[in-house]
Amino acid sequence: MLSQYYPYECAESVFRIDTEKLLARGIRAMIFDIDNTLVHHGDDATPEIEAYFAALRETGMKALLLSNNDAPRCERFIRNMPWLPYVCDADKPDPKGYRRAAELLGVSPAETVVVGDQIFTDILGANRSGMASILVHFIRLPEETHIGKRRYLEYVILFLRRLQKKYCGRLGDILTNERD
Ligand SMILES: [Mg+2]
Incomplete structure (x- = not known):
């Protein structure tokens, strides 16, 4: 079933997601x-991202980082946000890590949304775990012109998704009105 690859929503970046609407x-x-x-591959958290998580925390929304990367990478990312929990070596799209994340946060899959840039890991795992998902445009540097084969497959999947209206906008109106 192709629908297991379909995100609930697409957004240009995390900054376009309206937390209050999700709540x-x-x-x-x-x-x-x-x-x-959140950042270009391997980069430290930027001041904008740190401000984003600080603001998110204020709203009462729970947050967690789910990464296929290792603990040192996650630790480096949360250096200035030691309160932000993470699950590393998550082996996405395996639902195991998603379940562990929900458990740590004390929420059910139905109360959780996954935000990621890859259909074959982040989104597929969310669907397998019964969680909603938002696909964001992957962050790349201006000089990065090469796009991997999987990205082209993602475009095909998103094209097919658009033809099946019931899979689009499944969270309703949850994007901010202003563009970034
Ligand atoms: Mg990613």
């Missing part, structure tokens, strides 16, 4: 991929 829909936790979702 109003009963979403209590957000699980984030790190690399190419």
Whole structure:
């Protein structure tokens, strides 16, 4: 079934996701991929991202980082956000890590949304775990012109998803009105 690859929503970046609207829909936790979702692969958290998580925390939304990367990478990312929990070596799209994340946050899959840049890991795992998901445009540097084969497959999947309206916008209106 192709639908297991379909995200609930697509957004240009995490900054386009309206947390208050998610909370109003009963979403209590957000699980984030790190690399190419929050920062360029391997980069430290930027001041903008640190401000984003500080603001998120203020809203009462629970947050957790779910990464296929190792503990030193996650530790480096949360250096200035030691309160932010993470699950490393998550082996996405295996649902195991997603379940562990929900358990740590004390939420059910139905109350959780996964935010990531890859359909074949982040989104597939969310669907397998019964969690909603938001696909963000992957962060890349201006000089990066090469796109991997999997990205082309993602474009095909997103094209097919658009033809099946019931899979689009499944969270309702949850994006911010202003563009970044
Ligand atoms: Mg990623």
